[in-house]
Every structure is written in structure tokens, then in C-alpha cells.
Amino acid sequence: PAPIRPLAPVVGADTTVPTTAGGETVYANLDYAASAPALVSVAERLSGALTEYASVHRGAGHLSQVTTARYEQARETVRRFVGGRSDDAVVFTRNTTDAVNLAAHVTPGDVVVLDIEHHANLLPWTRTGRARVVPAARTVEETVGRLEAELAAAPAALLAITGASNVTGEVLPIGRLAAAAHRHGARILVDAAQLVPHRAVSIASWGIDYLVFSGHKLYAPFGAGVLVGRGDWLDAAEPYLAGGGATADVDLDGGVAWHTGAARHEAGSPNTLGVVALAAAAQALQDIGFEEIGYHEHRLQQRLDEGLALLPGVHPLRVFDDAADRVGIAGFTVENHSPRSVAEYLSVTRGIGVRDGKFCAHPLLRKLGYPDGAVRASFGLGTSSDDVDRLLAALSDLVRR
Numbered sequence: 327p328a329p330i331r332p333l334a335p336v337v338g339a340d341t342t343v344p345t346t347a348g349g350e351t352v353y354a355n356l357d358y359a360a361s362a363p364a365l366v367s368v369a370e371r372l373s374g375a376l377t378e379y380a381s382v383h384r385g386a387g388h389l390s391q392v393t394t395a396r397y398e399q400a401r402e403t404v405r406r407f408v409g410g411r412s413d414d415a416v417v418f419t420r421n422t423t424d425a426v427n428l429a430a431h432v433t434p435g436d437v438v439v440l441d442i443e444h445h446a447n448l449l450p451w452t453r454t455g456r457a458r459v460v461p462a463a464r465t466v467e468e469t470v471g472r473l474e475a476e477l478a479a480a481p482a483a484l485l486a487i488t489g490a491s492n493v494t495g496e497v498l499p500i501g502r503l504a505a506a507a508h509r510h511g512a513r514i515l516v517d518a519a520q521l522v523p524h525r526a527v528s529i530a531s532w533g534i535d536y537l538v539f540s541g542h543k544l545y546a547p548f549g550a551g552v553l554v555g556r557g558d559w560l561d562a563a564e565p566y567l568a569g570g571g572a573t574a575d576v577d578l579d580g581g582v583a584w585h586t587g588a589a590r591h592e593a594g595s596p597n598t599l600g601v602v603a604l605a606a607a608a609q610a611l612q613d614i615g616f617e618e619i620g621y622h623e624h625r626l627q628q629r630l631d632e633g634l635a636l637l638p639g640v641h642p643l644r645v646f647d648d649a650a651d652r653v654g655i656a657g658f659t660v661e662n663h664s665p666r667s668v669a670e671y672l673s674v675t676r677g678i679g680v681r682d683g684k685f686c687a688h689p690l691l692r693k694l695g696y697p698d699g700a701v702r703a704s705f706g707l708g709t710s711s712d713d714v715d716r717l718l719a720a721l722s723d724l725v726r727r
């Protein structure tokens with residue numbers, strides 16, 4: 327088959343690592359779902375921002391003004407990237423986990439969740455005591471039906487659901503789920519950590535109320551995430567953190583006038599560089615275009631799926647029999663080999679980086695019948711067919727040993 331080249335340059339693409347075969351090999355990074363390497367264009371933007379910055383919001387100096395403008399511009403870039411409404415709040419957080427915790431902090435009622443979620447979209451809800459966990463069925467169709475039945479059974483404030491599974495890559499029908507939530511007077515929050523790097527998302531046209539994701543899975547470095555969505559619950563809740571930046575006026579008799587809008591929940595000096603990088607990554611993906619991104623990924627995925635299907639004892643992980651779409655994530659197990667031993671074999675003998683374990687989704691791994699975990703290969707813009715072929719060749723050697 328014809329070679330598939332990387333779609334865009336990422337940092338670290340020519341990193342070499344030692345192998346037990348002796349000598350060095352180019353590292354094959356197949357762990358994009360954990361953290362995607364920064365796009366070279368994002369790294370360059372970040373280096374530029376790193377040479378001239380100062381405090382945001384309260385400084386009159388030129389660099390403060392420049393940094394503030396970049397930080398505020400990033401909100402607009404992110405809003406456009408996810409098709410947000412003009413009055414949506416864009417609140418910068420540390421990551422997806424932080425953004426879901428913020429959402430849990432402001433949500434005034436019960437929350438319906440599936441049992442296949444990443445812990446980041448499960449534990450913030452279950453620990454409030456107001457989560458109603460619905461078991462996913464074997465089909466997307468039946469799962470949508472179960473969610474709708476739960477929303478109808480008793481009032482819920484929110485349906486909190488993943489856009490794409492971090493274990494299987496399976497994509498859920500968000501527009502339909504948003505409509506179902508709204509029919510029963512609930513809102514919807516989408517954990518888009520694994521969706522936004524791969525698919526164009528539209529908050530406004532899909533009817534999403536809240537969307538959360540992380541910069542480090544979107545080809546930016548660590549440290550910044552975001553919650554985009556309706557401002558009313560955010561403005562009605564106590565500030566997420568108490569401190570400077572969230573307040574309009576303070577006196578020592580306990581009087582505090584908190585800001586409304588994003589500032590209410592962004593107390594303390596924000597991660598302006600992380601936010602600039604996140605926005606640069608969002609813009610870069612938009613410039614490349616999601617049609618191109620989807621096509622590149624689809625060809626790699628086909629190659630990987632077809633190759634895995636030929637390997638005896640290799641079992642792909644799937645929640646659903648009928649998922650209409652999957653992003654570039656392939657969870658699988660290898661008979662007679664622990665996930666850790668597979669991942670170590672790939673790393674030390676071939677210089678291939680994959681993830682093994684339970685992927686912060688313990689209930690899902692248990693549900694799928696793999697309580698001890700699995701292996702996950704995941705890819706993105708910097709991936710080539712060579713990376714996929716190397717993985718398949720290594721797995722083939724492992725299962726035939």
C-alpha cells in the first residue's frame with residue numbers, strides 16, 4: 327500500500343531511542359491520545375510569546391497590554407474553533423479535569439453520565455452525590471434510548487458525556503444526545519478531550535451547552551484547558567477559586583463583589599503562555615482543515631485495523647457494535663501477554679511508544695472484560711504509515727514468538 331505521510335510537522339519527530347537490537351531507532355510515538363506532541367508551528371508561536379510577556383489584566387505597561395490582548399484574543403480563537411455562541415463564556419482552566427470540576431461546581435442538580443467515561447468526566451460528578459450512572463448498551467442506538475429514559479425518569483440538570491472514548495475512539499452522536507437532553511429540560515456537557523483534535527465541533531449547531539478540552543491533547547504543551555458554554559450557571563455559582571482577578575471590590579468586613587463572566591472563575595495569574603499555545607493549536611487545526619485531518623486519520627486507521635485483524639490473539643476493544651465513527655485510537659489486548667509486557671516489548675525492542683493500563687477508565691475496562699487493562703495505540707497529525715507498519719510488524723513478531 328502507498329505510504330501515508332505526516333500531515334503536519336510535530337516537535338520531537340526525529341527523536342532517536344536505543345533498542346535491545348543494538349543501536350538507535352527513530353521513536354515511533356503512538357500515544358497521541360495521552361498527550362499529542364506540539365505542532366512545530368505552535369512551538370514557534372510559543373517561543374515568540376515567551377520572549378515578550380508580562381502580567382495580564384492589571385498592568386498598564388506595553389507588555390502587559392500585549393499579553394492581555396493575546397490572552398483575550400485566545401478566547402475568541404477558541405470560541406470560533408468550537409463554533410461557540412457569541413455570548414458563551416470561554417473559561418480557561420488547567421486541563422479537562424479542571425474544567426469538568428468547574429462544571430460540577432456550578433451545576434445545580436442531578437447529572438446523568440455513562441459508565442464508559444474517563445474518570446475526569448465521572449468522579450467530579452459521582453463525588454457530588456448527584457450522579458446517575460447509566461450503563462452503556464452494546465449499541466449506540468440502545469444507549470441513546472437508555473440515556474433518554476433516565477432523563478425522562480426524573481429531572482436532571484445535565485447530561486455529561488464523552489464526545490469520543492479515550493479507550494476505543496468511538497464517537498457518540500452528540501447532536502442527537504443534545505436534543506434528547508433538551509427535550510427533558512436538561513443541558514449537555516461534552517468531554518471533547520479526544521474529539522476536538524480529530525473532528526470539527528460546533529457548539530451552536532449541535533446544541534451543546536458546555537464543551538471541555540485540554541491543550542496538551544490538541545498539539546499544544548501542558549497546562550491549559552478550557553470550558554466553553556452558557557454563562558448563567560457560571561455567573562450564579564460561587565467563584566471556583568477565591569482570590570485576585572475574580573473580584574470587583576473587596577473590604578475587610580467580608581464584603582466581596584465577585585466579577586461575572588470568565589474572570590469569576592479564573593482567580594490568580596493565569597497560564598497565559600499555555601493559553602496562547604492552545605489557541606495557536608486550535609487555529610492551526612482549523613487552517614489545516616478537518617476534512618484533511620479526517621482523511622489522513624481514516625487511512626491510517628484502516629491500515630492499522632486491517633493489520634490488527636490479521637494477528638491471531640489480538641482483540642480490539644469496542645464498546646459498541648454500531649459506532650458510526652472512530653477517532654485515531656485503537657485499544658486492544660494480546661492473548662497470553664499482559665498489557666505492560668506488550669508495551670514494554672514494543673518500546674525496548676522497537677522504540678515504539680504506546681500506552682498500557684486502564685486509561686483512567688476503570689469501570690469501562692472492567693465492563694469490557696479486561697479488568698487488568700489493555701494496550702492503546704493512538705495517532706494524529708505527525709503519524710505516518712511507517713509508524714503503523716512498525717507497530718504491526720512488532721506485534722506480529724510478538725504473537726508468533
Ligand code: PMP
Nearest residue numbers: 421422423444446492519520540
Ligand atoms: N477526558 C478524556 C476523554 C480524556 O482522554 C482525558 C485524558 N486522558 C481527560 C478527560 C482528562 O484530560 P486531562 O488529563 O488533560 O485533564
